[in-house]
Amino acid sequence: MFTGVSGSLGATYNFSDKFSLKANLARGFRAPNISEISANGVHPGTNIYQLGNPDFKPEFSMQEDIGLVFSSRYVVATLDLFNNIISNYIYNQKLVTAAGVDSMDGSGDTYFRYVASKAQLYGGEFSIDIHPVKTLHFENSFSLVYGTNKGSQPKSLGDSAKYLPFIPPAHGLSELRYEFSSKPRRLSHAFIKLQLEYSAAQNRVMRAYNTETPTAGYTLFNAGVGGRLSDKKGKTIVNIYLMGNNLFNVAYYDHLSRLKYFYFSPTDTNPTHGIYNMGRNVSLKLDFPLDFVLKSDKRSAPDGAE
Template sequence: MLKRYEVSRYNFSDNFSVKVNLARGYRAPNIAELSANGVHPGTNIYQIGSDQLKPEFSLQQDIGFVYSSKYAVIQLSVFNNTINNYIYNQKLLGVNGQDSILVPGNQTFQFVASKANLWGGEFSVDLHPIKPLHFENSVSVVNAINKGTDGKAVADSEKYLPFIPPVHGTSELRYNFNLEKSGIKNAFVKVQLEYYASQNNVFSAYGTETPTPGYSLFNAGFGGSITNKKGDVLFNVYVMGNNLFNLVYWDHLSRLKYFYGDYKNPGSNDNPREHGIYNMGRNVSLKIDFPLSYNLKKSS
């Protein structure tokens, strides 16, 4: 549940405006967080819940700036969010200091709660020197600090909250066009670069999380609508290619990063305990959809 209150919005001119918001949020722990006790399929973890979890309460402040003109749209937004009883996953260790293994091949995690502070922002620029040409750029940043619980100091290895996305940026050059005489409209062709910075602010305690190196992905695509002589859309077709240079990388938020290659003996010298599954390589997709039009009116 999220209650948002718009404190102030002011238009300095037709091109520039500022908006300030205050939001109060509430979320009760879900059934998995309370009562899970078994292997979570597809994640390589044995998940344990906790019936001691309390509802999350958050207070967020954010401010946004928007500048819009004939040739550019520039937006900047920043936020600060304080959360009580923030629920997250923490890895469990056995009495000997090694991983707690309840089911072979699966690491053991338990849901815990702490005070947290998250802040960051997003900056975007859309330049269009001519109407059909767009050069869109954006960057987003999230920082997340684990404030711990009352009366308990937070160790350096627990300073950051786990599984927080790294700095992420995109740059896209897109050209929109229509070829009505050829029966094509709402067409586009684009190239895109996605950038993910390395994420070193991790919850390293108990081996819960490890740093992830940065990477860049190159994507491209084109598409449009095919019409009949009347201009009605017959179907839409899109061709998209992601990671065209077939880069080998790990997504910091992917659980597959923590799969081991040797389940029987993940710590053996022949197959050291390292990340086992990378993210998707080169991927080209074709999508065709056919719009449906119908009239529900009864004939007279």
């Protein structure tokens, strides 16, 4: 049985109607899940042989975060920074043989084992929405997380084990969106948007034990259009959305994708043979709202009947 106490204490100070500062101190608790404790077999979705650890203790964290918010008629901006120290941080680590090569079972599945260590996660997120007119929005967001292994590591590993594995790289999203409607209100909540999604290269990786490899950065271009069609009485007929993601069909790996390390056979040792993330994808969504009432048949029972 695992026990722990969680709680937080925060405060907000408003410098003006447009500008405010907030701060928070929190203690968190997480019990290891059933997979982290008892896994012992091949994970069919990741092509790895997963091993758990029944001796795990709960994770405890102490986090400080601070945020700034600015809101005006034409601009809304936020900045959030955090620092989190975690004891017994559980993560997945590849196993290697005494010869330094990947440890595999008879079917060629690589062994991974959950391990725990003291860790530090820190970073932040910035977002800004610029809307010079009510119908036009230029939204931007950027997030960054660093993960450092604070536990004891063999000196022979050097810097190859100081980073926590599978930490997402710096990521940003820029969207230009125009919202409109027709004068008779037959078309409402309509929009057209262009979107640029970019991910930086991730080189702060745990190279020790061949746990992970660096991942190149990439940029994706997305676009979409949609809106609501109504009848003369203003009742919604259909909501229509046409969305396109990765329109230039960029071949890329998400750093957190397990399929990046997929080998097609036990003799395949080329990591570039992994499976890329989804290419060009265009989707059409039609949403027809249903509005009806089921009337019950209330017939009176004969006298004396129950």
